[in-house]
Ligand code: AMP
């Protein structure tokens with residue numbers, strides 16, 4: 331888009347860096363929901379209310395990682411083959427009898443390693459003849475044996491408070507013998523769209539109107555985060571109507587999202603409506619797409635006013651809405667991990683703002699710029715693979731440069 335002004339200062343002041351906006355969120359807000367205990371399968375997606383200390387060792391006993399023959403490593407010759415007499419047979423779930431010194435035992439995956447035996451050779455690598463097992467040289471001590479507490483030792487922190495529980499976390503909790511867990515109650519979140527041009531699908535589209543895309547996306551994002559969502563509908567471009575709808579939602583919600591109407595135009599009324607019933611913490615953040623985005627509160631309820639263009643709405647939800655949501659729900663926000671790709675294109679950007687460029691990634695890990703770049707291009711979100719995050723101080727990206735990318739799927743997780 332052609333810009334006549336230096337848009338870093340287009341609204342009469344420097345843009346707030348994203349990192350500072352995120353710090354403000356962490357400083358202003360705290361957890362607003364209580365805890366409840368849920369059985370593990372129902373706790374997925376919820377935020378852990380208390381740290382979990384391992385009540386037992388995992389695994390609880392030393393055991394074999396393979397089907398094979400267990401022995402004491404000191405009995406193995408370092409050079410030639412070692413022949414050891416075989417005693418006993420141990421399957422998973424059975425308790426071992428004592429194995430005489432200098433003997434090996436038949437053992438299966440998951441079976442308890444008998445006292446004194448420390449190494450297991452895979453059955454494919456051994457020969458058995460006449461009650462003896464022939465073991466080739468070269469295996470390291472402890473091979474194919476899983477020591478007690480190797481995964482996590484009793485008393486260590488298994489999961490930290492504030493973690494959003496994913497299916498592998500449930501595996502860990504169950505493996506430690508827990509059947510239920512204390513998690514945060516869901517956050518109640520109301521989502522509004524704003525704009526006289528918006529129509530709810532599937533109503534007929536009259537001239538000059540477009541369908542509301544953002545509400546479905548935002549409600550979907552929040553549902554995936556385990557929120558109890560309320561659909562606030564579409565607000566007209568009027569300050570009084572916007573203010574009264576926001577006030578009504580305030581009492582029923584822990585958090586309110588709006589999209590659209592947050593810029594400086596005469597038809598943008600969200601900031602005015604926030605000012606009427608609360609206050610604004612910031613509304614100029616140095617990210618593109620995404621500026622402006624307004625953080626404030628209505629009464630005591632936090633509100634994030636996202637931009638109207640769907641790409642900008644998703645980017646700001648991920649960069650600011652997610653940290654805010656996590657903070658209020660007792661979660662610890664973690665920025666998507668830095669992955670890196672090689673740029674296949676050149677790009678010039680303004681200093682002082684973080685830019686997210688939509689890219690596709692080819693099989694060689696080279697990032698190609700998505701050809702349509704408008705912040706309203708929804709197919710750029712459905713067809714691109716990632717956002718390339720170009721930092722504030724960068725002005726020139728050249729082909730071959732390595733840059734951080736955030737897979738789009740991580741924005742929805
Ligand atoms: P605004 O921030 O209200 O000026 O909106 C910026 C652009 O995003 C305009 O082209 C709007 O029509 C569009 N827009 C705003 N809200 C939505 C929405 N909910 N769904 C799709 N487009 C929207």
Ligand code: MG
Nearest residue numbers: 524525590591
């Ligand atoms: Mg609008």
